[in-house]
Amino acid sequence: MAQQEIQTTNQITGSKKWWALATVLLTMFFSSMDQTVVSTAMPTIIGDLHGLNLYAWVFTAYMMASSVTIPIYGKLSDVFGRKPFYLFGLIMFGVGSAVSGQAHTMTELIWARAFQGIGAGAMMSMPRATVGDIFTPQERGKWLGVVMAVFGLSSIIGPALGGWITDTLSWRWVFYINLPFAVLAIFGVMGTLPKVRAEHQVKIDWVGSLVLVIGLIPILLGFTWAGTKYDWGSPIELTLFIGGAIVLAAFILWERKAIDPLLAPSLFKNRIFSTSLILGVLVGMTMFGSLMFLPIFVQGVIGLNAQSSGWVMSPMMLGFITGSIVSGQVMSKTGRYKYIAWLSGAVIVTGSILLNRMNIHTTWSTVAFNMVVLGIGIGSLMPLMNMVVQNAFPYKMMGTVNSTQQFVSSLGGVIASPIFGSILSKGFTHKFNETLPDSLQQFKSRLTGLNPQALLTSQAQNSIAVEFNKFGAAGHQMYLQFMKAIKVSLTYGIQQLFVVGLVFAILCFIGTFFLPEVKLKGKEYFQSGSAVGNGQNNDVKVDE
Secondary structure (H helix, E strand, C coil): CCEEEEECCCCCCCCHHHHHHHHHHHHHHHHHHHHHHHHHHHHHHHHHHCCHHHHHHHHHHHHHHHHHHHHHHHHHHHHHCCHHHHHHHHHHHHHHHHHHHHCCCHHHHHHHHHHHHHHHHHHHHHHHHHHHHHCCHHHHHHHHHHHHHHHHHHHHHHHHHHHHHHHHCCCCHHHHCHHHHHHHHHHHHHHHCCEEEECCCCCCCHHHHHHHHHHHHHHHHHHHHECCCECCCCHHHHHHHHHHHHHHHHHHHHHHHCCCCCCCHHHHHCHHHHHHHHHHHHHHHHHHHHHHHHHHHHHHHHCCCHHHHHHCCHHHHHHHHHHHHHHHHHHHHHCCCHHHHHHHHHHHHHHHHHHHCCCCCCCHHHHHHHHHHHHHHHHHHHHHHHHHHHHHCCHHHHHHHHHHHHHHHHHHHHHHHHHHHHHHHHHHHHHHHHHCCHHHHHHHHHHCCCCCCHHHCHHHHHHHHHHHHCCCHHHHHHHHHHHHHHHHHHHHHHHHHHHHHHHHHHHHHHHHCCCCCCCCCCHHHHHCCCCCCCCCCCCEEEEC
16 A cells, blocks of 8 residues: 555544444444344253353353453554454454354353454444544534444344344354454455554553453453352452452553553543543443343333343333434534533433332333433433543544543443342342242242242243142142232342442432533644653554
8 A cells, every 4th residue: 555644643534434434333233233132042042052051151251352352452553553453353253253153062152252252342442433533522422422323223123133033044143144244344444444553663561461351350250250150258259359459450550660551540640531431330330230120120020021022122222322312413513511411410310210110010101211211311421421531632542541431331331230130139039038928938949049030031930830730729829929929029129229220320420520521622633642641652654
């Protein structure tokens, strides 16, 4: 390729920027849809590969591999450009998808999903950074809103598509379907993103990268296993958390002395950066708690059948899409965001309060309305946080700050899962012991090892019904009493976790008042100076 003028940015200009945007939206769509499609197919996969005991690892391997690589991709893309890491991520994701489709054991599938997750780490961080390469912060609001809307749309389409593919073709095609999208995205990246070369020799912080990964893995494992495989206070959990914390402390010490650190400690002195990270964790915990446990309420309490459960979160995702688009448009037109942040936080609190008012008599229409309100609040705030962080730092640091925020937001979901799961399990057990009639107490032993989620499956309920049918005509009435106790207890457990979710929502609302406002920059943003206080030199040459 012919060498062009020396530039200091990864900026994409001219007609190429619209093709680059199309590539971003395509990547966001199929990578985010992958998770919901695979979730829908998992019962069939487990039945085929006979690996129920390894079920959680199909998601854990993917989540850990993607999470720990996000900060590394972000830093390297600031120095060497988005293109090589975008291509690497797409290729890894495609190869991982192909190998997943060929898996003949659960162990093979888990390793393939880890491989896929390494690619997904790039696909989570590169699209938002690429939007920043195309548009100024003031323009960026509406387009980040569109990106978030694509995420919401994929969450609606994914479950139905996953069910159709599994029933019509084979569960293996839920992985193969990624391949044509990946190929299209690869061509899009090759044709639209510039090739960036460092002007000066850059010392990559490989030691810091390795120490960060070693520190994050035990902590992620600890949160994944807490409350399910091991108790929170068990020796194994304490070892994982304390060991990971010690290694991360060593990472911080190393970064203070590194010539070109992976994650400069000086970043956290910026109030916009630190506040947005805290808000990211809180919003992540609120959103993922709802995404994981609202379907349980709808299926177990409202009574929507399992076949329709894939559409349960559609109202929330529609609200999410609406909030993302509207808030993005308003920010782009006004160049301001603080009032939108306050309003979004207030709507999240309102949605959480509405969830807390739900009980055993709540109708589906009420649940749907409540989800729309919560979705609007979350959808309005998430693109805002991405935009304000990118606006607060020089353009040359965008990949680093963007990926750090993305990682922290993902961490909020990782933390939420075991916390909410433990609250649900303990609340359910406590209420079930109180609610179950004395005459049926003997049947509690039949539930050993079953969690509230498992009791909602048709297999579990049929198994319980068989036990009661042994008592003849009275057995059916006993079964109804037993299932009512389960329903009441499930409602109580979910209400307890909704209370905790409300606490996170209130903290998020309060946090928005600590978010400083810096007017969104226009074209001058791309001429912003060198990185703040980290001693790096990112002058680059751009080849087209």
